[in-house]
Amino acid sequence: MTIHTTSQIRSPEQSLRPDHWVFPVVLLAVGTFAIGTDSFVLAGILPQLASGLHISEGAAGQVVTAFAITYAIAAPFLSVLTHRVPRKALIAIGLAVFVVMNAAGAFAPTFAVLLVTRVLCALGAASFTPTANAVSTVLAGSAARGRALSITLGGIALGTVFGVPVGTAIGQQLGWQASLLFVAAVGLVALIALSVVLPHLAGEAVVPLRRRFGVMGDPRVVLVVLVTAVATGSGILVYTYIAPIVHTIAGISGGTLAIALLIWGVGGAVGAFGCGWFTDRIGAGPTSALGIAVLAAALAVIAFAGSPVVVLIAMFFGGVGSWAFVAPNNHMLTGLHPTMASVVISFNSTGTYVGQAAGAAVGGVLLVSGLGATPTVLIAVAGLVVAAILALAAWRATRVRG
Structure with missing residues (x-):
């Protein structure tokens, strides 16, 4: 065969x-x-x-x-x-x-x-x-x-x-x-x-189904997907409830909130497209960790910002970081299993959606509990710090064993 x-x-x-x-x-x-x-x-x-x-x-x-x-x-x-x-x-x-x-x-x-x-x-x-x-x-x-x-x-x-x-x-x-x-x-x-x-492209490698399902049990693959899930969940924890959070912290609402979300979106486009350049030059793991760190820093600034201007600036970098780690993570996964690229990328997509669901649910619980906006954001920052560390660990694992 x-x-x-x-x-x-x-x-x-x-x-x-x-x-x-x-x-x-x-x-x-x-x-x-x-x-x-x-x-x-x-x-x-x-x-x-x-x-x-x-x-x-x-x-x-x-x-x-x-x-x-x-x-x-x-x-x-x-x-x-x-x-x-x-x-x-x-x-x-x-x-x-x-x-x-x-x-x-x-x-x-x-x-x-x-x-x-x-x-x-x-x-x-x-x-x-x-x-x-x-x-x-x-x-x-x-x-x-x-x-x-x-x-x-x-x-x-x-x-x-x-x-x-x-x-x-x-x-x-x-x-x-x-x-x-x-x-x-x-x-x-x-x-x-x-x-x-699009040119004609044959199917992926002829690999038994058992091996294809088994790739989702590869510890290195699980680690990279975990990075995606934790980072996504931590970011969504704040973004889903950004309206009440920035209103409480800096009095932002109405038209200013719409501008803040637009700024986040522009930053997201910059992060999504720019992360490819960094990945091809400094490596997927460092790029993923850098994107997550930028998001963590932006949210930390928002947590203590008393000024709408400071929040608006931080929103741009939050957008950059929130879209700068998924592509590098996909890069690491395809490097691990190039003959089953669509399988590992789809697994990473699952990590994204699971992270979104979990982050939105946790954020809702935290805010309803009366914890407050700043502590809620700081919990997300802590999750992002963990994700950044995991990203570097995943990079080391894929380099050493890949």
Whole structure:
């Protein structure tokens, strides 16, 4: 039985010359932009969604939860079970399911039907995103792997930061259905463009399913995913409740809060795209630890800031740090198991979603308990310090044993 290495996934005649990988990877990022937007766009228009389907806002919120949980659980299993499917076909199928289910959701007559479309939409997203990340590393080659990963991650960042507000505004003006149609339209553009531009790529290495599932038990893989989960959870612990936190600490609300969130978003875009350059030059582990440390420092400043100006400055660096560690972590994982890149990247995606869920839950408990804004933020900072230490430990483990 032939075992294909990562370099053998692409046939010689389809090898891309230096920098010729950028355009197809940018198109992959258009797809991840649509998915990043889709993850949270309905959260901003829950009142309209609830009113349109005659349900409570609490029930409406389950569409966001259903998407996140489905993605988190399905991503690694889909990557394992679809390893023999040619990469271009898998990307097309995943993105097509995503587009069709968003469009179907826009015409859902009942909440139950909408919930089903959101679950199926998450399955498409869970199939596309890890594969897109893995394909980007193949197209770019080892020398530019960090930059390629930062571009595909940057698509998600831009979707979350800019796509969500745009989609929310569309939904508020034209109805919640228009938000889903907007996402479907962006996904369709990516699907058509990738169908034309993306070269044929065979499936990943022919490796027994037992080994593919077993990679999720590799202590080094678990350590890197733990870094992602702890860092994400610590950051989300604060970001989810940033409105009451900065209002209590610095009296920020209303228009100033909107500016603060925009500044965080701009910083996020800088961190998502910039981390690739650092990864390719100083290494994945140091870049991951540096990003987490920047986030920790920014939150520590926010915890004691009495001035809105200081908070606004810290928000930029908080955004930078919050998006600067996932791509380096994916880089470490693909270096450990290059023939099963989509599997380990999907496992890391699960870590992200688990971290988001845990961080939001813990933050809510802390604030409801009456602990206060500053102590709550400092608990998040402590979690980030632990994550930064774990990132350096993961880097050492992947270098020594990898």
